Amino acid sequence: xxxxxxxxxxxxxxxxxxxxxxxxxxxxxxxxxxxxxxxxxxxxxxxxxxxxxxxxxxxxxxxxxxxxxxxxxxxxxxxxxxxxxxxxxxxxxxxxxxxxxxxxxxxxxxxxxxxxxxxxxxxxxxxxxxxxxxxxxxxxxxxxxxxxxxxxxxxxxxxxxxxxxxxxxxxxxxxxxxxxxxxxxxxxxxxx
Amino acid sequence: xxxxxxxxxxxxxxxxxxxxxxxxxxxxxxxxxxxxxxxxxxxxxxxxxxxxxxxxxxxxxxxxxxxxxxxxxxxxxxxxxxxxxxxxxxxxxxxxxxxxxxxxxxxxxxxxxxxxxxxxxxxxxxxxxxxxxxxxxxxxxxxxxxxxxxxxxxxxxxxxxxxxxxxxxxxxxxxxxxxxxxxxxxxxxxxx
Numbered sequence: 444x445x446x447x448x449x450x451x452x453x454x455x456x457x458x459x460x461x462x463x464x465x466x467x468x469x470x471x472x473x474x475x476x477x478x479x480x481x482x483x484x485x486x487x488x489x490x491x492x493x494x495x496x497x498x499x500x501x502x503x504x505x506x507x508x509x510x511x512x513x514x515x516x517x518x519x520x521x522x523x524x525x526x527x528x529x530x531x532x533x534x535x536x537x538x539x540x541x542x543x544x545x546x547x548x549x550x551x552x553x554x555x556x557x558x559x560x561x562x563x564x565x566x567x568x569x570x571x572x573x574x575x576x577x578x579x580x581x582x583x584x585x586x587x588x589x590x591x592x593x594x595x596x597x598x599x600x601x602x603x604x605x606x607x608x609x610x611x612x613x614x615x616x617x618x619x620x621x622x623x624x625x626x627x628x629x630x631x632x633x634x635x
Numbered sequence: 636x637x638x639x640x641x642x643x644x645x646x647x648x649x650x651x652x653x654x655x656x657x658x659x660x661x662x663x664x665x666x667x668x669x670x671x672x673x674x675x676x677x678x679x680x681x682x683x684x685x686x687x688x689x690x691x692x693x694x695x696x697x698x699x700x701x702x703x704x705x706x707x708x709x710x711x712x713x714x715x716x717x718x719x720x721x722x723x724x725x726x727x728x729x730x731x732x733x734x735x736x737x738x739x740x741x742x743x744x745x746x747x748x749x750x751x752x753x754x755x756x757x758x759x760x761x762x763x764x765x766x767x768x769x770x771x772x773x774x775x776x777x778x779x780x781x782x783x784x785x786x787x788x789x790x791x792x793x794x795x796x797x798x799x800x801x802x803x804x805x806x807x808x809x810x811x812x813x814x815x816x817x818x819x820x821x822x823x824x825x826x827x
Binding site for chain 2: 446447448449450451452453509511515516518519520521522523527528529530531532534535538539540541542543544558559560561562563564566567568569588590591592593595596599603604631632633634635
């Protein structure tokens with residue numbers, strides 16, 4: 444048995460995306476969400492994964508720290524959701540398991556409200572702010588199981604010091620989900 | 636930005652552990668749980684991580700597929716929980732994001748009921764059976780936040796075709812948690 448490894452190889456188009464946006468400052472929540480939605484859109488357009496994108500920013504400077512896209516099928520790992528990739532990448536880059544220790548704090552923009560796994564990952568990563576685009580119903584409408592998320596999850600986040608903003612550019616984000624469904628994109632939930 | 640990577644380097648003692656147990660068949664649920672608890676105990680005794688262990692088995696043959704231990708501090712990744720490591724490893728080894736496609740099915744033994752992140756990871760991995768040792772209150776008693784898990788999570792799992800058995804060797808599993816607490820083990824929840 445070799446050491447377990449989740450290597451999330453970003454697709455070819457991510458290189459030029461990063462050249463364009465890395466180290467740029469994103470001021471408004473809307474700008475941050477636009478980037479996450481653009482990632483979800485490119486991932487489906489290029490056929491490189493599921494219709495989900497995420498991006499991590501320094502809350503104080505607005506600088507882009509890391510990106511994440513859904514790569515479950517290409518990495519052959521059910522763990523490789525967009526938020527997980529963005530968190531793993533940010534913690535790689537900043538060399539810490541607790542992003543709350545980073546000056547200015549870290550915030551995550553996710554094109555869709557996190558599933559129950561990513562919800563937990565956000566709680567443990569030390570993120571101080573979460574921005575969400577499409578909602579749970581939009582994701583379920585496209586065929587994805589989001590898991591038994593608690594109804595009061597936003598309060599549970601706030602109780603732990605994590606601010607949450609939902610419904611940011613929801614229509615734009617949900618459009619990527621419905622287009623993925625209409626184009627018969629792979630629903631990679633496990634077979635039951 | 637390089638490709639994000641979660642490389643879970645298993646500690647030195649895992650080698651001899653695997654030499655001893657790999658490819659062995661574990662027949663009873665109790666034997667499987669004993670292995671997961673032994674992993675949690677060794678991880679704390681050697682000071683290589685948090686007091687949590689997990690092991691993946693083929694349900695039909697009882698063969699050990701992969702192991703996981705908590706390595707949040709050494710990998711500097713808040714994602715590196717025991718269950719995540721065992722899932723990532725099993726999917727590496729079996730070359731699939733959906734363990735439900737494996738002949739005989741896959742079952743995970745976890746020394747403690749999964750936190751909300753690992754709960755989601757178990758749901759998406761294609762596991763057909765989950766065995767748990769210590770419970771939520773035991774983990775919280777040792778200082779770990781388990782997240783806003785739904786109270787009816789066992790029913791939610793069964794609804795998705797995943798059988799759950801809780802409280803297996805609970806006292807042995809909980810003892811590892813309380814000893815970790817008594818020895819002032821690191822509680823790696825993010826600073827709030």
